[in-house]
Structures are given as C-alpha cells and as structure tokens.
Amino acid sequence: MSREVEEMNRRLLRARDAMDRAYAEPLNVPAVAAVAHLSEAHFIRCFRAAFGETPHRYLQRRRVERSMFLLRETERSVTDICFDVGFTSRGTFSRMFREIVGEAPSDYREGHGPMVAPNCFQLWAMRPRMAAGPATQSSSFGDDGAAAAP
C-alpha cells in the first residue's frame, strides 16, 4: 500500500516539475497527466490529494509568482509580463493577480524592489498563498467547493 503511494507521489512530482518547466505555455493536461502515467481525470484528483490543490491552481500560482519576480526585477510593462508568464488576457491576469496577491500588479511593483535571495529560493518560497478569503475565491476550473484549498 505504502509503496504504491510513494510511486504515485513520485510520478505526480515529476508531472509537477514538467508543469514548472513549461509554466508559460498553455497547460496541456493530457500531456502532463501522461508524465504521471494517469488519465486526465485521475491525474487531477491524485495531484490535488497529494499537493493540496489542482494542477490548474498550482500553475496559476506559479505564473503569478513568476510575474511577481518580473515586476520586481525588470522594467517590462505589466501587459508584457502578463503574456510573458502565460496569461492570454490582461484582464484575467490582473484579476487573478489581485485575487492571489491582494493588490494590483502595478501597486505590487511600486511596493517591492529586487530581492537578493537566489533564484532557487525565490521559486521555492515565493509562490503566493491565496490572499482573499473563501467567500471571494472563484475558479473557472471547477475546483471550487467547501474543501477547496488555497
């Protein structure tokens, strides 16, 4: 029993790494599920059970983290950053950013300068937790529900 869980975790982690490598590209769930040797629906369920959120939500927070990095460290426009990290609409990006970070992208940039922590620590530690409470969370990916995790 334990061995199966460990092997499943390892495959899910491998799939999660694949998502992180291609975070700016459109999420291809069947392809990522295939990395874990799972069907799409099973992959989404197992990913959430292991990591506390759906693949879609994980990727959203990764993209927002990368946009936070670019806002702090570069002069690129908010619109350019939006597309750099894989969002396809400025409106969606701003709404998602505000929902997750708690302020607008331009306000975040205003309040933060470049960080000196190495890249690996930023990737590891800077992914934002949900700033908004449960009442204001919304999801277009069908992962809402009483048990929705941030």
Next chain:
Amino acid sequence: MITKLNVTSIMVLDKDEALDFYVNKLGLEKGQDVKQGSYRWLTVRVPGDATEISLEEPGSPIHDEATAAQIRELITKGALGGLVFKADDIRGLYETLKSRGVTDFTQEPTDHFYGTDMGIRDPFGNAIRILQQGKVANKARA
C-alpha cells in the same frame, strides 16, 4: 567554537540506489560505509571536501513503520528539502549528467546575475541545486 559542518544528511528510499545516483551519476565520492548492528552508516562527499552527506533511509532501527511511511510519502512529494552544490563547469556537468542517464531536470542551466544554476531531482524526489558562480561564458541563447 564550532569550526566546521561535519555531517549533513538526506533522506532516501534506498541506500544502494542512492549511492549509485550520488556517486555514479552526480560524481560524488563514497565516504563511509560501515554496518553497525542493523544500521548501515553510509555517506558520500564532494571530492576534496570533508563534510559527509549521510544517506538516511526511513525505517528500522531509527523509525517505527508508521513514521517511516510518513517520511517516505514526504520524500516522494519532494517536500523534505535537498542539497545545494557548487560546480566549476555547470554546462559541462549538464551534458555529463544527461549522458549518464539523468532525466529529471527541474531546470536547465539558467543564467542569473550571480551565476548560472540548474536543478535536478534524485530518484526519490529530493531537489538538487547546482550553482556555478560568476559570469559563465556560453553560446548565444535564443
């Protein structure tokens, strides 16, 4: 006063498989390998460095089985930390690792203001980061 970091450790699922990865793939050298009762004291080292990296397996005699199962779950989720190394030729190392069969790259060699780093995972899920400090000469990138 403390003068050195003597031993650090990493949790692995299998000491033999870990030894094969860290020595034959990553290029570390074997340190200690001694049986003490039912416990195998097994370490690896960066060649030329004195700090031992102990390869620890959850389970008897150290952990009860319930605890060991918890730890193994966490290892395979990549939640138990890892190791961070420096290298003298990160792009060369990248090619060497690929030729040795390493496939779990979390990040290909990437330039930053402080140097070039890359990320891999060991067979069990632990994160390995490797950094080459300073400006790294490289081919033109797309």
